[in-house]
Amino acid sequence: xxxxxxxxxxxLGGQRQVPAIDLVAGKGIKGDRNFDRxxxxxxxxxxxxxxxxxxxxxxxxxxxxxxxxxxxxxxEGVRLNDLVGQIFRIGDVSFKGVELCEPCSTLGALLQxxxxxxxxxxxxxxxxxxxxxxxxxxxxISVGMQIEPVVK
Numbered sequence: 001x002x003x004x005x006x007x008x009x010x011x012l013g014g015q016r017q018v019p020a021i022d023l024v025a026g027k028g029i030k031g032d033r034n035f036d037r038x039x040x041x042x043x044x045x046x047x048x049x050x051x052x053x054x055x056x057x058x059x060x061x062x063x064x065x066x067x068x069x070x071x072x073x074x075x076e077g078v079r080l081n082d083l084v085g086q087i088f089r090i091g092d093v094s095f096k097g098v099e100l101c102e103p104c105s106t107l108g109a110l111l112q113x114x115x116x117x118x119x120x121x122x123x124x125x126x127x128x129x130x131x132x133x134x135x136x137x138x139x140x141i142s143v144g145m146q147i148e149p150v151v152k
Contacts, residue, residue, distance in 0.1 A: 042132025
């Protein structure tokens with residue numbers, strides 16, 4: 001299920017929580033910093049599991065917020081790593097899981113603090129920082145919607 005949705009109008013700009021987003025096939029989220037960009041695979045939209053954020057906070061005694069990971073969609077109850085290479089749907093919108101959204105040094109720098117180094121942040125989120133996906137059809141998704149794998 002989708003627990004929260006965030007967009008940012010510019011790189012490293014503030015994340016804005018929204019109840020729903022409009023998606024365009026092959027381009028991504030209308031109004032987001034990565035709309036119609038293709039610098040890397042799966043740049044249309046990013047997902048991360050609420051369970052991984054909570055585990056990070058508990059393991060390292062942190063209090064990062066849902067927006068601090070800079071991912072667009074926060075999910076609950078779905079293993080995103082299993083969606084790499086898979087087609088899935090949220091409502092009427094189809095997506096293709098492209099690759100894991102591995103943590104970068106920017107995320108490490110944003111989340112580091114006196115008790116946790118940039119390197120430790122990156123290591124903690126390796127293989128746990130979510131999924132990059134391509135948007136395959138136009139439509140809108142909103143908080144509360146379910147993520148459904150497409151059975152072939």
